[in-house]
Amino acid sequence: MDLGLNVKEQGKYTVLSVHGEVDVYTAPKFRERLIELVTEGKHQIVVDLDGVEFLDSTGLGVLVGGLKRLRSHDGDLVLVCNQSRILKVFEITGLTKVFAIHTSVDEATADS
Amino acid sequence: MDLGLNVKEQGKYTVLSVHGEVDVYTAPKFRERLIELVTEGKHQIVVDLDGVEFLDSTGLGVLVGGLKRLRSHDGDLVLVCNQSRILKVFEITGLTKVFAIHTSVDEATADS
Amino acid sequence: MAADVVALEIPARAEFVALARLVVSAMAATDIQLADERVDDLKLAVSEACTNAIEAHGAIDTAERVRLSCRADDRGLEVSIEDRGSGFDPSRLPDHPPVTDPDRLKFERGLGIPLIRALVDEVEITSSQGGTAVRLVMLHAADDIVD
Amino acid sequence: MAADVVALEIPARAEFVALARLVVSAMAATDIQLADERVDDLKLAVSEACTNAIEAHGAIDTAERVRLSCRADDRGLEVSIEDRGSGFDPSRLPDHPPVTDPDRLKFERGLGIPLIRALVDEVEITSSQGGTAVRLVMLHAADDIVD
Ligand SMILES: Nc1ncnc2c1ncn2[C@@H]1O[C@H](COP(=O)(O)OP(=O)(O)O)[C@@H](O)[C@H]1O
Ligand SMILES: Nc1ncnc2c1ncn2[C@@H]1O[C@H](COP(=O)(O)OP(=O)(O)O)[C@@H](O)[C@H]1O
Numbered sequence: 001m002d003l004g005l006n007v008k009e010q011g012k013y014t015v016l017s018v019h020g021e022v023d024v025y026t027a028p029k030f031r032e033r034l035i036e037l038v039t040e041g042k043h044q045i046v047v048d049l050d051g052v053e054f055l056d057s058t059g060l061g062v063l064v065g066g067l068k069r070l071r072s073h074d075g076d077l078v079l080v081c082n083q084s085r086i087l088k089v090f091e092i093t094g095l096t097k098v099f100a101i102h103t104s105v106d107e108a109t110a111d112s
Numbered sequence: 113m114d115l116g117l118n119v120k121e122q123g124k125y126t127v128l129s130v131h132g133e134v135d136v137y138t139a140p141k142f143r144e145r146l147i148e149l150v151t152e153g154k155h156q157i158v159v160d161l162d163g164v165e166f167l168d169s170t171g172l173g174v175l176v177g178g179l180k181r182l183r184s185h186d187g188d189l190v191l192v193c194n195q196s197r198i199l200k201v202f203e204i205t206g207l208t209k210v211f212a213i214h215t216s217v218d219e220a221t222a223d224s
Numbered sequence: 225m226a227a228d229v230v231a232l233e234i235p236a237r238a239e240f241v242a243l244a245r246l247v248v249s250a251m252a253a254t255d256i257q258l259a260d261e262r263v264d265d266l267k268l269a270v271s272e273a274c275t276n277a278i279e280a281h282g283a284i285d286t287a288e289r290v291r292l293s294c295r296a297d298d299r300g301l302e303v304s305i306e307d308r309g310s311g312f313d314p315s316r317l318p319d320h321p322p323v324t325d326p327d328r329l330k331f332e333r334g335l336g337i338p339l340i341r342a343l344v345d346e347v348e349i350t351s352s353q354g355g356t357a358v359r360l361v362m363l364h365a366a367d368d369i370v371d
Numbered sequence: 372m373a374a375d376v377v378a379l380e381i382p383a384r385a386e387f388v389a390l391a392r393l394v395v396s397a398m399a400a401t402d403i404q405l406a407d408e409r410v411d412d413l414k415l416a417v418s419e420a421c422t423n424a425i426e427a428h429g430a431i432d433t434a435e436r437v438r439l440s441c442r443a444d445d446r447g448l449e450v451s452i453e454d455r456g457s458g459f460d461p462s463r464l465p466d467h468p469p470v471t472d473p474d475r476l477k478f479e480r481g482l483g484i485p486l487i488r489a490l491v492d493e494v495e496i497t498s499s500q501g502g503t504a505v506r507l508v509m510l511h512a513a514d515d516i517v518d
Contacts, residue, residue: 024275025238054245056271057335065332085264092342093335136422137385166392168418169482177479197411204489205482229436230390233378243377243397250390289376 002026004051005033011112014042015105019051022059030059034066043075046108055086060093067099076100078108114138116163117145123224126154127217131163134171142171146178155187158220167198172205179211188212190220227297228254233289234274236281236307244274244292248303251294255301257364265343266301266362272336273305273358280309280356300345300363311351374444375401380436381421383428383454391421391439395450398441402448404511412490413448413509419483420452420505427456427503447492447510458498 003026004019014037022030037045047063049055067077078100081087090096102108115138116131126149134142149157159175161167179189190212193199202208214220232247234240245267252263270292277290288308295302317337341347346361379394381387392414399410417439424437438453464484488494493508 021242023238023241023271024278025241054267054271056268056275057333057339058275060335061332068332085261088265089268089339092339133389135385135388135418136425137388166414166418168415168422169480169486170422172482173479180479197408200412201415201486204486226434228382228384228387229380230382230387231378231380231436232394233376235375235377237375239401240375240377243394246393246397247379247390250393254386287373289378 003029005030007033007037010046010105010109013044013046013109013112015046015048015109017048017051021054022052022062023054023056024058027058027062031062031065034062035069038066038069038073038075043070043073045070045075045077046102046105047077047079048105049079049081049086050083052083052086055089057093060089060095063099064095078102080105080108115141117142119145119149122158122217122221125156125158125221125224127158127160127221129160129163133166134164134174135166135168136170139170139174143174143177146174147181150178150181150185150187155182155185157182157187157189158214158217159189159191160217161191161193161198162195164195164198167201169205172201172207175211176207190214192217192220227295230294232292232294234292236278236286236288236290238275238278240290241271241274241278244290244305245271247292248294248301251296252301255296258301258362262362266303266360269340269343269347269360270303270305272340273360276336277305277307277309277356277358280307280311284310298364300361302359302361304357304359306355306357308355311353311356314349314351374442376443377441379439379441381439383425383433383435383437385422385425387437388418388421388425391452392418394439395441395448398443399448402443405448405509409509413450413507416487416490416494416507417450417452419487420507423483424452424454424456424503424505427454427458431457445511447508449506449508451504451506453502453504455502458500458503461496461498 002020003022006017008015016033016037018030070077080102082103090099090101114132115134118129120127128145128149130142132138182189192214194215202211202213230247230251232244234243248267248270249263252258274290281288281290286308291306293304314337318334344360345363348359350357377394377398379391381390395414395417396410399405421437428435428437433455435455440451442449461484465481487507491507492510495506497504
């Protein structure tokens with residue numbers, strides 16, 4: 001099982017697109033990439049979840065950890081997600097109130 | 113798991129395209145469709161295996177059974193197959209010498 | 225319909241959780257009465273429970289495998305996940321702060337069991353010092369059941 | 372590398388052979404040393420052996436499940452398929468007529484075990500009146516082995 005991670009810059013934002021399954025096996029790779037980006041000074045991060053086929057609580061933990069880290073740098077982490085089964089997981093855990101969730105990368109980076 | 117079976121006429125030939133996995137579970141459906149065609153008087157049959165993801169000895173048995181039935185009606189059953197992993201199964205079992213195997217439906221029906 | 229039971233044993237390592245999900249998908253595919261969305265919910269719940277089981281084995285460093293059993297019958301699909309970890313008390317899990325509280329961000333973990341409870345129709349957790357069994361049921365007709 | 376072992380038990384019914392293949396694929400996916408083509412060959416061999424096991428249970432009408440065990444280690448991937456059917460004598464299977472003989476067309480069956488033997492690196496069949504065990508091995512480096 002593979003997790004794909006692609007990074008591109010869009011205006012003042014760094015867009016991290018995630019592909020594949022995010023679970024306890026693949027989450028460490030995702031977490032490391034996020035931390036790397038923050039360390040490189042990218043403090044406005046958009047995580048695009050539209051290529052994600054599966055996301056469990058370990059994946060949610062990586063996102064919450066990333067958001068916390070960015071907030072401590074006065075940065076932000078926002079999401080792009082249009083898949084109902086993924087959105088549902090954010091709703092159940094109340095994380096829709098913690099993350100700004102956009103319908104496209106363009107919308108998420110509109111103020112660039 | 114689903115087996116897809118599509119029939120079309122091409123000149124004097126009837127082309128049966130098989131999609132999905134042919135194993136002990138799906139082979140009966142395949143066998144019945146072939147027998148139906150022969151019963152309807154279709155005696156020149158091309159079985160297109162290019163959409164097949166898996167084929168085991170049960171599938172080979174269906175093809176051998178079909179060929180036998182058609183030969184007894186002075187008909188024929190020829191194959192279309194370009195996938196090496198499927199061709200390998202015909203080679204191992206010596207069935208490449210029993211079936212004419214073509215690289216396209218057009219080639220298989222060229223004398224239509 | 226007689227019950228179909230598939231049993232699976234996996235090494236207690238992270239890379240095998242995907243296999244548990246795969247078996248649930250495959251089992252669900254033979255059960256046309258469960259909508260895709262409900263199968264996805266069950267897969268997520270199974271994945272959470274397997275992750276916990278694997279972590280429980282990791283904590284005591286045992287080579288024992290984690291056992292899954294999937295049962296399809298008239299009622300629905302039932303999946304049990306069993307481990308030989310040191311157990312826990314499911315009634316004493318910490319509550320999360322309300323989502324409006326900034327403290328919420330402290331919680332990178334502890335979302336698994338709440339998710340499981342929200343996603344499937346029946347959850348039964350039996351735990352002792354010798355291990356934990358989580359039984360998850362997705363019913364064919366959840367609407368018939370009074371919550 | 373310590374061996375990883377995954378065990379699977381399936382109802383002895385045709386629709387579960389696909390699940391056996393799926394588990395072998397998933398197990399093989401964690402083993403980067405096996406080329407895709409060799410994994411396909413192993414899947415086909417496992418599928419043939421499971422089909423035989425399921426048919427053996429069907430013949431004596433038992434509700435027992437068929438057991439698979441997949442083991443990945445340094446040597447390669449090993450899959451065992453066990454049934455509780457009434458067994459057979461693998462050394463006494465009929466030979467097929469040569470492919471040039473028109474009689475060849477009489478053989479719609481009996482291709483499974485020849486395929487298994489041709490596809491995997493090691494095959495061991497142990498059979499008695501109480502059941503049959505087929506052990507299939509796909510080695511990482513088949514070339515090192517003298518045939
Ligand atoms: N199978 C288990 N064996 C032992 N402890 C468990 C098990 N499942 C859950 N727990 C305990 O319950 C806690 C909460 O689990 P969960 O809600 O899934 O969140 P997380 O696994 O992210 O901590 C775990 O941290 C663990 O202490
Ligand atoms: N697991 C088994 N238990 C009992 N008999 C078996 C088993 N596997 C194979 N056989 C016997 O060997 C024969 C040949 O098997 P095979 O080559 O796979 O072809 P087929 O299954 O198409 O007959 C079967 O017909 C059956 O009689």
